[in-house]
Amino acid sequence: MGLGGTAKKLQKVAEMAEDVYARLNDLRDQIHAMRETVDETKDRVDTLETESAEQRAILEAIAEEQGIDVETVTATAHIKEAEADETAGAGDADAADAPTDADATDADATDAGTADPEPADEA
Numbered sequence: 001m002g003l004g005g006t007a008k009k010l011q012k013v014a015e016m017a018e019d020v021y022a023r024l025n026d027l028r029d030q031i032h033a034m035r036e037t038v039d040e041t042k043d044r045v046d047t048l049e050t051e052s053a054e055q056r057a058i059l060e061a062i063a064e065e066q067g068i069d070v071e072t073v074t075a076t077a078h079i080k081e082a083e084a085d086e087t088a089g090a091g092d093a094d095a096a097d098a099p100t101d102a103d104a105t106d107a108d109a110t111d112a113g114t115a116d117p118e119p120a121d122e123a
Contacts, residue, residue, distance in 0.1 A: 063070045 060070050063073070
């Protein structure tokens with residue numbers, strides 16, 4: 001292979017290096033922007049946590065003044081949330097077993113004595 005082939009290969013390697021360098025600079029800029037965003041988000045979260053703690057203190061003071069047991073109210077809310085989560089999770093599995101509007105209509109018709117006279121198959 002002559003010097004012409006070597007020069008082409010070196011030129012190709014130099015171009016690839018320039019592309020990699022440009023991509024690296026872009027990546028560096030993106031990381032810098034991401035760090036700024038993360039820092040800003042952290043500051044916002046810290047501010048929200050502080051405000052939330054202040055609001056909670058105020059609410060607890062008002063509740064105490066009104067004779068409301070905050071721990072009982074909080075526990076009840078957590079129980080209801082857990083039950084709702086269980087219902088939502090079980091709802092996916094039990095969707096086939098859940099009554100439909102048509103089932104409710106059939107049940108209403110049966111209660112009224114106007115259901116189809118055909119007996120249901122017993123398995």
